Amino acid sequence: MNEPELSDLGAFVAVTRARSFRGAAALRGVSPSSLSEAMRRLEAQLGVRLLNRTTRSVTPTEAGQRLLDRISPALDDIAGALDTLNSFRDSPTGTLRLNVPTIVAQRVLPPLASRFLRTHPGITLEITTNDTFIDVLAAGFDAGIRYDESIARDMIAVPLGPRTQRFVAAASPGYLAEHGVPRHPTDLLRHACIGHRFPSGVLAAWGFVRKGKTVKITPSGPLIASALDLELHAAESGLGVIYTFDEYLRPSIDRGTLAPVLEDWWQSFSGPFLYYPSRTHMPAPLRAFVDFLKAEGQSG
Structure with a gap:
């Protein structure tokens, strides 16, 4: 049996860690097809299946996991040894x-x-x-x-970056003129709120704090999105109240396209x-x- 190429072993480790040919290819700067070919070559040389492939994921077989556990430290040591040459460069x-x-x-x-x-x-x-x-x-x-x-x-x-950040709430002046300014977080239950959904599928709750008292609100309104730009445009267009990072809303507040609300309740965090x-x-x-x-x- 011919000895496997070091590059093929590296491709195996990359694909197994990423659980994806496409993800591993993006990280290594190569095409998914080249990694797929490297895996076919490696499995043929070793005579065992190393990966279970489905349309949604790539996972190691028992043999593949054993190989991964043994060669990962060695490949990391090789990469580390090569990286030590950086100490001889000016930068x-x-x-x-x-x-x-x-x-x-x-x-x-x-x-x-x-x-x-x-x-x-x-x-x-x-x-x-x-x-x-x-x-x-x-x-x-x-x-x-x-x-x-x-x-x-x-x-x-x-x-x-900044050691303290905060979540803020704001709405367009036109929306507030039409619907009134909320004075307490519970007032938001009667307002149109622009929600944010995390990639996990969880809808972000809105948290407010004042004098040790915490109030959490589940936003309800005309838009729920996972894109901040879309949420910001909706708020500036007068569709409702938005709640997100201060850094994201500050330019709009400074321009006057959004007006801050519930400032006494804004929540700070590390x-x-x-x-x-x-x-x-x-x-x-x-x-x-x-x-x-x-x-x-x-x-x-």
Whole structure:
């Protein structure tokens, strides 16, 4: 039996971790067909099926899982050994793959990413947006960005961006003139509310806090969406009250296309964190980004 190519073994690990040929291909910058061919070649050489393939998912067989468990550490060690060469360069090179929430990608990360990439021209920053918590390492990412309540305790977390954020409520001046201004969160039960549904299918509840008292509202109204741009346009068009991140609504409030409501009840929360699993070797691009964030925090 011919020895399998190292590249085919790497393709197997990538597909198994991503649970998808398409997802693994996107992370590796190759075509799904090339990964599929690599898997056919590897399975033929080894004489065993390594993956169970369906139209919806790719999962390892028992043999595939055993192979994955044995070769993953070795391939990670090889990647780490090659990455140590970065220490001999003036600036690290390579790709840093991050999985981040939509709001962070749109309103928090852009200025940080620009400053980081100007400082490290040899690094490529690859951003994927996802509003659910995932196992970043298994999905092929170097790190993720999430809020504190969704970060597992065994992860290393580094502050990123504003340390305090808040949810705010607002509506167009025309809507408020026609329907009145809510004075208490329970008044929203009589108003048209623009709801947001998470990718998990859960409808986001609206939380308000004042003097230690918390009130939660389930929004009801003419629109429920999972796209903030659509929700914002609906609110500015006078369809109802919107509730989301301050950073997202602030430009509209400053322009006067939206007016804030229930300001005494706005809820504050901790800002986002970069998180990644603890491991002996940290890829040079990730180390550079962590050092950059820590320096930004000290200078801020």
